[in-house]
Amino acid sequence: MSDGAAGRDSGPGSGPDSNSGPHSDRDDRPAWYVARALSTAIARLGRNPLLLAPFALAGFVLAVIDTMRRHDPIPVLEYGGLDRATIHLEYAGYPTATGQTTLPLESLVGIELPYLVWGGGLYVLSLLAVSAAGVLTFTALLDDEAHLGPLPSYFGLVVGFDLGYRLLSSVEFLQNLGLLGIVPLVLILFVLVLLFPAPGLVAAGASPWTAVRRSEDVVRGERWTVLGLVLLLGICAWVLASVPVVGPFLTGALIAPLHAALIVSLFEYRRAGERFWAPSEP
Template identity: 40%
Template sequence: MTTASDGGTVGDDGAVDERSSPQPTASVLRAALTELQRDPRLLAPFAVAGLLVALVDWLRQRDPISVVTPHWMDQTVSLQYSVFPRGTARTSRSVGALVDLELPSLLGAVALEAVVPLAVGTAGWLTMTRVLDRDSGRASLGRYLAVLASLTVPLRLFAPVQFSPDSVPLILLSLVVLSLVLVSLFALPGYLAAGYGVLRALGASAATARGRRLQLFGLVLTFGLAAWGMARVPVAGGFLSTALVAPVQAVSIAVLVRGSDTDGCRRLPSRPRDGVRSIW
């Protein structure tokens, strides 16, 4: 076992010591970027998904069903963070626009809405399994997409039923709770990609967050702001946020999981990393 220069420890096989102390947000990002630099093919899945996001943005604006410009497009600053790495589209479609559509149009619209989560979900899974160097199998992909859908669809369906706290303490409490939830779920996609069952992945993600919540909150802020900033770029925003921000988030999660995974008290096997050192 060697000790990384920034304080973390890494095993001879490149696995990370989960007992090591947490590092600043920048260290995780640096490790993710190094990983991407070492293996640029990690960018490919989200590049393809980004093109799809941009295409769907374009199609939504041209079909005869209503399209919604997200409110964050007009905001001075916004956080567009998603637990599952994905792009931030410049358009969206409300559920109300689908109700009572004639069947052919309904099928077309639903297919259009389904293709993006499917593509970004698959891209995230491919990216993370490649970093984790794991062949987790189709069941893992199915679980990954199922959890992604279960988090995404209810939010889309029930977005009109909004929760609007009207007192400052309640707003602050809501923000704290939301932040804790996001931080606890930060590594969830990584564990699902690693082949964990849903409950075990949830537990592992929460365990990973323990002791490094501030660091993970920094990552949430970074990815949320970056996705928002990229998505605001006219025309190409959907592509840029998907192709540039999502892979960094996915690789960051995978790096984190690789360093924290116990997998039955055994670290995940890792490919030789050509001198890349763990941050842990």
């Protein structure tokens, strides 16, 4: 809790003339902890169930893509499910449905042009579906009106996150560290915590690079809460994604909208505490 209090007292407006004293309204606000963040986000979604629709549709698209991939000759990786002893985090860094197949990009190397277009097209379609759903959900939450204005920038961020995840997953050295793998895992979680608000900032009008740079300012003082949310979202997505056939739809309808609403909840908490940064231009 001391970390959160320090972060809230050190932002803009913490000078001698600010309302940062022990009896100020800002210090009297309830803390933004995991349970409070979840209750706020769930209540927001409950007041407007239509917010679930974009990601539910994206989850349906991913489920259809999974079926197509299982029947075409291009090699794909199948989702492992819950039959293993280890716990996995299905957390991509941005709100998304979780597909049950993954197309390794190296599978597209050296194949005939029709298969290249087909495989590459499904890959782009999957990212475009979750990007459009993310933009529609975020703009509805932030502006009370869903629109696709930030889609190009948001799609760029999603592609960047996806390629970064694929790069880390392809490094064999990281897969064979055993207990030493805890060190890179902690570093990856730290980065994911810092980048937690980035998708929402892009949807609010920032460029992907600006959002990445300013994300740390938004989470400062609330990193432990954000870490708890990242772990919770990742584990819940892993469990729901294991449901045969409808796993992508379930993660899209339930986890992805909650993820977006949690990011907006953080924005609103920061705004109330005079530490919120948002792009000056839409």
